[in-house]
Amino acid sequence: MTTSTFSRRDLLKSGAAVLVGFTFAGRSAAQMAVGADAALGKPTGINDVDSFLAVHADGSVTVYTGKVDLGTGLRIAIRQMAAEELELPVERVNLVEGDTALTPDQGSTGGSTGLTQGGVQVRRAAATAREAFRNMTPADLASGKHFNMKVDPNAPLKDPKTYKVVSQPVLRPEVPLKATGRHVYVQDFTMAGMLHGRVIHPPVIGAKLMSVDESSIRSIPDVRAVRIESFLGVVAKDEWAAIRAARELKVTWSEGQTLPGSTGLGGYVRNAAVDRDETVINRGNTASAMTGAAKTFAASYYWPNQSHASLGPSCAVADMRDGGLTVWSSAQAPHNLRANMAKVFAVPLAKVRVVYMDGAGCYGGNGNDDVAADAVLLSRAVNAPVRVQWMRQDELGWDPKGPQQLIDLRAGLDAQGNIAAWEAEMWVPMNKPGTRPLLSIDAAGMAQDHGQGAGLMTQNADPPYAAGNVRVVAHHIKDTPLRPSNLRAPGKIANVFAVEAFTDELALAAGVDPVEYRLRGLKDPRAIEVIRRTADMFGWKPRPASAPRPVQGGVQIGYGFAYARYKQAENYVAMAMEVAVERTTGKVSVRRVACAHDCGLIVNPNALRNQVEGLIVQTLSRTLHEEVKFDRARVTSVDWVTYPILRFPDAPAIEVALINRPELPLYGAGEAAAVTVPGALANAIFDAAGARVRTAPFTPERVKTAIVGD
Amino acid sequence: MATYKFQLNGRPSTAESWDPAQPLLYVLRNELGQHGPKFGCGLGQCGACTVLIDGKATRSCLTTVRQAAGKSITTIEALGTPEKPDAVQAAFIAEQASQCGYCTNGMVMTAKSLLAQNPKPTLEQVKQGMAGNLCRCGTHTRILRAVMRASGAAV
Numbered sequence A: 001m002t003t004s005t006f007s008r009r010d011l012l013k014s015g016a017a018v019l020v021g022f023t024f025a026g027r028s029a030a031q032m033a034v035g036a037d038a039a040l041g042k043p044t045g046i047n048d049v050d051s052f053l054a055v056h057a058d059g060s061v062t063v064y065t066g067k068v069d070l071g072t073g074l075r076i077a078i079r080q081m082a083a084e085e086l087e088l089p090v091e092r093v094n095l096v097e098g099d100t101a102l103t104p105d106q107g108s109t110g111g112s113t114g115l116t117q118g119g120v121q122v123r124r125a126a127a128t129a130r131e132a133f134r135n136m137t138p139a140d141l142a143s144g145k146h147f148n149m150k151v152d153p154n155a156p157l158k159d160p161k162t163y164k165v166v167s168q169p170v171l172r173p174e175v176p177l178k179a180t181g182r183h184v185y186v187q188d189f190t191m192a193g194m195l196h197g198r199v200i201h202p203p204v205i206g207a208k209l210m211s212v213d214e215s216s217i218r219s220i221p222d223v224r225a226v227r228i229e230s231f232l233g234v235v236a237k238d239e240w241a242a243i244r245a246a247r248e249l250k251v252t253w254s255e256g257q258t259l260p261g262s263t264g265l266g267g268y269v270r271n272a273a274v275d276r277d278e279t280v281i282n283r284g285n286t287a288s289a290m291t292g293a294a295k296t297f298a299a300s301y302y303w304p305n306q307s308h309a310s311l312g313p314s315c316a317v318a319d320m321r322d323g324g325l326t327v328w329s330s331a332q333a334p335h336n337l338r339a340n341m342a343k344v345f346a347v348p349l350a351k352v353r354v355v356y357m358d359g360a361g362c363y364g365g366n367g368n369d370d371v372a373a374d375a376v377l378l379s380r381a382v383n384a385p386v387r388v389q390w391m392r393q394d395e396l397g398w399d400p401k402g403p404q405q406l407i408d409l410r411a412g413l414d415a416q417g418n419i420a421a422w423e424a425e426m427w428v429p430m431n432k433p434g435t436r437p438l439l440s441i442d443a444a445g446m447a448q449d450h451g452q453g454a455g456l457m458t459q460n461a462d463p464p465y466a467a468g469n470v471r472v473v474a475h476h477i478k479d480t481p482l483r484p485s486n487l488r489a490p491g492k493i494a495n496v497f498a499v500e501a502f503t504d505e506l507a508l509a510a511g512v513d514p515v516e517y518r519l520r521g522l523k524d525p526r527a528i529e530v531i532r533r534t535a536d537m538f539g540w541k542p543r544p545a546s547a548p549r550p551v552q553g554g555v556q557i558g559y560g561f562a563y564a565r566y567k568q569a570e571n572y573v574a575m576a577m578e579v580a581v582e583r584t585t586g587k588v589s590v591r592r593v594a595c596a597h598d599c600g601l602i603v604n605p606n607a608l609r610n611q612v613e614g615l616i617v618q619t620l621s622r623t624l625h626e627e628v629k630f631d632r633a634r635v636t637s638v639d640w641v642t643y644p645i646l647r648f649p650d651a652p653a654i655e656v657a658l659i660n661r662p663e664l665p666l667y668g669a670g671e672a673a674a675v676t677v678p679g680a681l682a683n684a685i686f687d688a689a690g691a692r693v694r695t696a697p698f699t700p701e702r703v704k705t706a707i708v709g710d
Numbered sequence B: 001m002a003t004y005k006f007q008l009n010g011r012p013s014t015a016e017s018w019d020p021a022q023p024l025l026y027v028l029r030n031e032l033g034q035h036g037p038k039f040g041c042g043l044g045q046c047g048a049c050t051v052l053i054d055g056k057a058t059r060s061c062l063t064t065v066r067q068a069a070g071k072s073i074t075t076i077e078a079l080g081t082p083e084k085p086d087a088v089q090a091a092f093i094a095e096q097a098s099q100c101g102y103c104t105n106g107m108v109m110t111a112k113s114l115l116a117q118n119p120k121p122t123l124e125q126v127k128q129g130m131a132g133n134l135c136r137c138g139t140h141t142r143i144l145r146a147v148m149r150a151s152g153a154a155v
């Protein structure tokens, strides 16, 4: 049995229990270490029921999970899943998330695994405990009796027909706190003796720190600079003093040009040195099928570097005193961060605790882990708890990026217009084992992992439609200009963009309506249902051939469609879009979007709808506006002017149909509805203006060029 | 250190600052315990730090403590509580118009100011009125519905 080795005394000693300042009426159901600390010493092993569940005198239950709610609704959904199996009202189930001293390590909250792994594990523990819980006496409850049971993978689950809590649109308990300014984010966390830190990033990626003139900040009160090799930070009593000091400190850095620049990056990627070629799919013989095809097609698609662009820059508080380390962080993977901090700072794992607290949405690995390392370095240097929040230019300039992706597609159609051959070739960053390097640890010249990974980028490059011969090859390139990381639906947005835009070209060549063409190639009834539902909801008008749309007031209106099965194994998503294209400027306005979504069992339809709507808007933003630009030295997209995102006037009307299948397994829904957005949009632009845009973002200049080019 | 006086959420309040150019945002968050307003950019580009000054939505990251002196400042904490939210907050709760919620302060405060000036806006007017507030989670459709709901429009 794994237990946490933190004692209450340890924590009090390290000053960690000072959250008390945050008690107020209507306290958050969110992570709050205060009360939760009473449970220190509880089991946290993944196989013990007691790691997941604790009972209380009033008959309520606390669920412990290592997964975290990044704004997605997981917090309510996991409570619903546990409540259902325990036959409790959801209000009787509390939740503690992502505190490494209290919760089992259920892996990172990414790749839409929050519910499919985290929730399902909690559900299994609750199902295992159901009988024992029912039989507990008031005395058992009052004494907080342990279950002393192993999680039974075969514990019978409730029959979905009897569900009372799961599939209900229960409101998220933290929304009233968020709407009244009372939700406590890691940015709001404060403790006795806490100082404020800021880091100073170099003007050139990888530059060496040559000299620092501390006299330049002498007029700012209670501030000191901390220099460790090329790591530079400031620590002050007052946050504004730290900000001004970081701005005004006179520093000389080495110069250099380490980047290729973002202009024409597609060409750079195509010629980049390759670590290995991976044959992802090889079915039949595409070469001979291509030769025998009636017609062949080829096109290239490019997706740029994009930022997580969290609305609030990353923030962490670290307390490294007395041989222990506690970090308050909104990291996606608190247990991984804990292990990495222990290794990098040479603190015994048992003395390291990471406490998750909500931050601004992160959508993947943003600056959260980096800022945690910044805070630890500074706390260690000044022997006091230190809070570091990145500034806007730190977050946009230095968070690891969703990497660029280049995709070549080729297809051959037979005489009936069916796909006889399909070849996809993509260029993606290679994976390297280990944890992603942290900026400040490298700068400080300390040893750490130099792993690289940006998620499962090679999925969904094959068509979901019947195709005789299919070959997908991934070139894993050695060097990628900016530090890569997972960004929501990694790789799959670009791949589905290419597949769905290309499929539209094939449908047109076959003289078949795009919706009909897709249906012809599908047998799975769930796929067919989302496509039909979307077409009905949208009022799709079949169009066997593309005819130019009339220009009215300089604008052409067009309609586009896309479909995908996420990871070719999970959610079914279909999407239709109406756009207006301004011919002379190339400006695209998305007027309405319809989407049917099937993720199997729905745990909370309201929270799910929020995710689907959010994915549509966020991915429209990524498709229309977002590209991280950089010159030879640094990222130049560093604020909301140089890295614009979608604004309210561009928010379309969205209609979503959720298909619930209570008897089937659930799939996570934090990513899937993103992937159909760029394809549907590109196809609508083509339908409107006869212009194929194959490079994101679809800026007015690009669309205009495509219009003129056609 | 200089002392600055203003009305905060209807009560006389004072704050000390060593720098008259210190943005009000930090004074509110670090001196006066008002954590509703958030730091998003410090550049006036996102709206996360919005408070009402003399009833008007204002970016506290660009308002210095000296400029705020003598004014009446309202933060989101004063509008209502989780148990008794005001009309705008109640509409955000009913519509679940929040994901991570980091933008929510700015959305609620901007909506408050917008509805004070134009109690029955059209959807288009709301979109324009909120154009300076960013939401990265893509909660736009729900936020728009919440503001319309708060105005009494059928949603």
Ligand code: FES
Residues within 6 Å of the ligand: B038, B039, B040, B041, B042, B043, B044, B045, B046, B047, B048, B049, B050, B059, B060, B061, B062
């Ligand atoms: S923080 Fe003030 S506008 Fe962004």
Ligand code: FES
Residues within 6 Å of the ligand: A071, A311, A360, A361, B098, B099, B100, B101, B102, B103, B104, B134, B135, B136, B137, B138, B139
């Ligand atoms: S809800 Fe996350 S930024 Fe708006």
